[in-house]
Amino acid sequence: MNKQKILIVDDDANIAELIALYLTKECFDTRMVHDGEMALEVFDNYQPNLIILDLMLPGIDGYQVCREIRAKSNTPIIMLSAKGEVFDKVLGLELGADDYMLKPFDTKELVARVKAVLRRYQPVSPNAVQNPNLKCVSYDDLVVNLSNYSVLYYDKAIEMPPKELELLYFLASSPNQVFTREQLLDNIWGYEYIGDTRTVDVHVKRLREKIKDHDHWRIATVWGIGYKFEVK
Missing domain, CATH: 3.40.50.2300 (Response regulator)
Structure with a gap:
């Protein structure tokens, strides 16, 4: 190897x-x-x-x-x-x-x-998403796979750094549930980033540049609180 x-x-x-x-x-x-x-x-x-x-x-x-x-x-x-x-x-x-x-x-x-x-960060072929044992969530035109850190968006593999993908997966795994920035920091980055809530905003901004709002779902801002993966 x-x-x-x-x-x-x-x-x-x-x-x-x-x-x-x-x-x-x-x-x-x-x-x-x-x-x-x-x-x-x-x-x-x-x-x-x-x-x-x-x-x-x-x-x-x-x-x-x-x-x-x-x-x-x-x-x-x-x-x-x-x-x-x-x-x-x-x-x-x-x-x-x-x-x-x-x-x-x-x-x-x-x-x-x-x-x-x-x-x-282990890029793999998008085909691996088909394995049912993998840890992934899927919506219309979006598959987020945490097992191999891959994202399929309109059947195209989207490259993104690990933290962006983890954030997207975390939100998409709990549709319509609102998370505060502090909760997201704690779950995705761990204790050392607590208090640095701009980190979350930065990553959401970068996610939105790659994954646009869909007719059936979107990454929504809940003003004064945080974010949710909104499914219509």
């Missing part, structure tokens, strides 16, 4: 080497680069399964690297930053990052998060 490839982008060579060391021990193939331009160049040739991306890079910063990669690929991205402001976290998620860790971080926790994100 081929090793999964991790691209590490950090201008601090010591941190990059430490991350590479731990990931190599876990049988990942790693590549290190130290600036944004090189990251974009290496990305196309190396074709990693996941990117660990520092925000503060010389030249093109991590936000711009994330933006440019997201324009052409759904490869999972874990952002690293020494900054803890909510604004940074939300902007990173808004640009399409899948997870976010603050420096200094525990290397074992980073490895665990890498594995968790990769587990969630």
